[in-house]
Amino acid sequence: MIVWAVVLAFAATLALLLLRGTREPAARVATAAALALGLGGYALIGQPGLPAAPTPEVRNDLRATSAFETERHRRLSQFGEAAAWLTFADALIRADASFTAIRGLRQALDRNPRSTELWIGLGNALAVHGGRVGSASRLAFDRAASLSPRSAEPPFFRGLAELETGDARGAARTWRALAARSLPDADLDRWIAIAEQRAVGQE
Numbered sequence: 001m002i003v004w005a006v007v008l009a010f011a012a013t014l015a016l017l018l019l020r021g022t023r024e025p026a027a028r029v030a031t032a033a034a035l036a037l038g039l040g041g042y043a044l045i046g047q048p049g050l051p052a053a054p055t056p057e058v059r060n061d062l063r064a065t066s067a068f069e070t071e072r073h074r075r076l077s078q079f080g081e082a083a084a085w086l087t088f089a090d091a092l093i094r095a096d097a098s099f100t101a102i103r104g105l106r107q108a109l110d111r112n113p114r115s116t117e118l119w120i121g122l123g124n125a126l127a128v129h130g131g132r133v134g135s136a137s138r139l140a141f142d143r144a145a146s147l148s149p150r151s152a153e154p155p156f157f158r159g160l161a162e163l164e165t166g167d168a169r170g171a172a173r174t175w176r177a178l179a180a181r182s183l184p185d186a187d188l189d190r191w192i193a194i195a196e197q198r199a200v201g202q203e
């Protein structure tokens with residue numbers, strides 16, 4: 001019951017924040033629907049009523065230190081159905097439930113298959129779940145890029161997923177390619193420097 005109280009409190013707070021940010025009735029309905037679907041998916045898959053079990057040793061602190069959520073708040077929209085789903089997916093990933101996050105994002109994409117933001121979120125969730133940017137994650141990021149070919153966000157977040165799953169060289173390559181076709185971006189230059197520094201440390 002305590003777990004459900006936390007989940008419901010989180011959902012209520014999220015709904016209040018999102019709904020205050022938009023006056024469009026359609027956006028309000030979409031946000032409420034996304035939260036309802038997310039809670040329904042958690043109820044079916046998350047099994048919050050199971051007894052507590054000892055927490056296993058965490059070998060990779062990726063979920064506790066992920067930069068994806070921070071950068072998403074800076075670079076992507078914080079309102080609407082896609083934002084609600086991504087916020088819910090972030091919470092599931094922090095709770096070590098990346099598989100549930102993937103299922104929820106795929107469900108959201110069934111409703112809105114042309115959402116660049118949802119494809120980016122799915123690419124990240126798949127990378128977290130698999131521990132690397134594998135073929136499924138790359139396909140999700142590529143789909144996001146095909147939907148928004150002039151946007152820097154799909155390759156930026158692919159590079160971030162590569163960096164956070166230990167592929168610093170891949171992240172540097174992705175971001176250097178982005179820098180070559182984009183306007184000068186001091187923030188991107190900073191991330192490239194971080195990736196290159198980590199790549200040297202991995203040699």
